[in-house]
């Protein structure tokens with residue numbers, strides 16, 4: 099610790115050079131933070147998908163409806179613990195830009211199926227009582243400034259009402275939170291009974307079913323049994339695990355992940371050269387000073403450690419600043435305003451960033467430090 | 483006190499070769515030299531005669547090719563790097579021609595550097611730095627950076643740095659070589675006082691007869707050999 103002053107003073111030797119290097123490291127780490135947040139944003143669904151849940155959709159596409167009567171038949175299939183249905187509402191709030199999903203569901207069974215949606219008991223009860231009641235996730239409520247008790251008009255794009263109107267008025271009775279950070283809290287859930295009675299057409303149909311299996315290890319067999327049940331019917335089904343369902347996404351996300359890794363590698367390789375050059379240059383400039391320190395009795399190991407400390411201090415200052423800035427900026431929200439349902443800087447990636455900064459310091463300092471340590475005093479002093 | 487007891491530095495049959503490609507350069511040959519404790523020895527000779535090389539050997543910055551060097555009765559010429567560094571920290575104070583202060587540190591921080599290697603507390607380091615700066619007459623310049631000091635002041639700070647650990651031996655390589663007469667005289671006064679009043683043993687390389695006149699003894703080096711010894 100008593101050498102800290104010396105290390106710090108050496109960094110201040112060429113203030114502009116140090117500052118520029120520091121800035122480039124900072125920028126690299128801000129970028130790192132954003133890319134980490136984008137990656138979780140894209141893969142959020144995949145990470146929280148329940149292994150014990152199946153999605154049963156129309157064989158042709160998820161846009162094709164299934165009869166609600168399937169629900170009872172699915173429930174009878176061995177290995178099925180519970181089954182609920184969801185549908186696609188596809189409404190617009192004020193402006194098509196304000197996109198978020200709305201699903202008609204049956205409140206009680208739905209909340210049992212999704213324990214990751216946290217809703218206070220009184221709001222649950224209010225939803226069970228109120229036919230026009232909806233619950234919205236924290237993210238969407240925040241985005242539009244909605245509170246419990248608000249009545250919000252949603253413009254239908256598909257579902258005209260029986261009275262010919264296309265504007266549905268809903269009452270917000272609850273705002274739910276996610277049990278995990280990666281839980282999607284952008285969706286609005288409305289009541290299926292109200293939806294089904296009020297819409298002009300499509301009555302008795304649902305979008306898809308969600309099935310909870312008794313044993314996740316047998317999920318594939320249960321899925322096969324469900325598809326067999328409806329084979330050769332007018333609406334054949336395709337059942338798969340939630341993970342596999344979002345897995346189609348996941349493959350694309352994996353590709354994006356690869357691109358992100360490539361970008362980061364290029365950025366950090368550049369930073370390595372920039373910071374490495376700064377350290378190497380500053381050590382070369384003071385060969386004589388290092389010789390003087392050794393003449394005083396500083397050991398080779400200590401001189402090596404001092405140079406390494408310098409490069410680590412530089413990298414950690416730049417990295418720390420960059421990570422802190424990224425944390426602050428990311429906490430202010432998704433810069434695309436809604437394209438990513440989940441957007442945060444995971445602590446795991448933050449910790450990895452700290453390790454990365456330290457590694458950057460060590461790697462950039464390694465060669466100059468080794469040279470400084472090896473420097474023979476008589477040679478160093480002759481340079482003067 | 484017997485002569486043997488008061489001999490601080492004992493150099494015997496020291497040779498130093500450098501290998502430059504295929505040829506061997508003999509920089510020092512058959513050097514025998516004794517320095518008594520408290521002596522102020524001047525080392526003179528033409529450029530390239532090996533003065534700095536000899537001083538480096540005495541200070542443990544380099545090792546002789548042959549021969550032995552004893553300082554304070556202890557052979558140090560064959561010590562490995564790490565104990566040799568520790569030995570230097572304890573016994574040697576260097577003063578350089580171009581002062582060689584770290585430009586990024588204030589005078590007091592420069593003087594403190596050798597004390598960082600000791601287990602002394604911060605307060606104790608500060609106290610010793612203040613004493614060393616007072617001895618060289620720079621107490622009022624403690625917070626100044628080297629570029630804010632004159633050449634003479636920088637060299638006095640360099641001397642403070644060399645004596646702050648109270649070393650056994652003070653080695654000066656042309657300490658006045660870069661100074662004008664007045665500043666040079668101040669530095670010489672200081673070295674003389676350190677030797678005479680504080681009992682320090684000083685070995686000083688110089689080209690300047692005016693400087694060597696202050697020494698208690700002068701030794702001449704010529705082509706790597708000691709040619710005449712003229713006690714003063």
Ligand SMILES: Nc1ncnc2c1ncn2[C@@H]1O[C@H](COP(=O)(O)OP(=O)(O)OP(=O)(O)O)[C@@H](O)[C@H]1O
Nearest residue numbers: 500501502507509528529530531532533534535536
């Ligand atoms: N590392 C080395 N490799 C090869 N030759 C060296 C080395 N160090 C010193 N020499 C040679 O040794 C000789 C003596 O050098 P030294 O620096 O001791 O001379 P000096 O008496 O101090 O000269 P000056 O008065 O110019 O400082 C020179 O010829 C120099 O070139």
Ligand SMILES: [Mg+2]
Nearest residue numbers: 533534535655
């Ligand atoms: Mg010399």
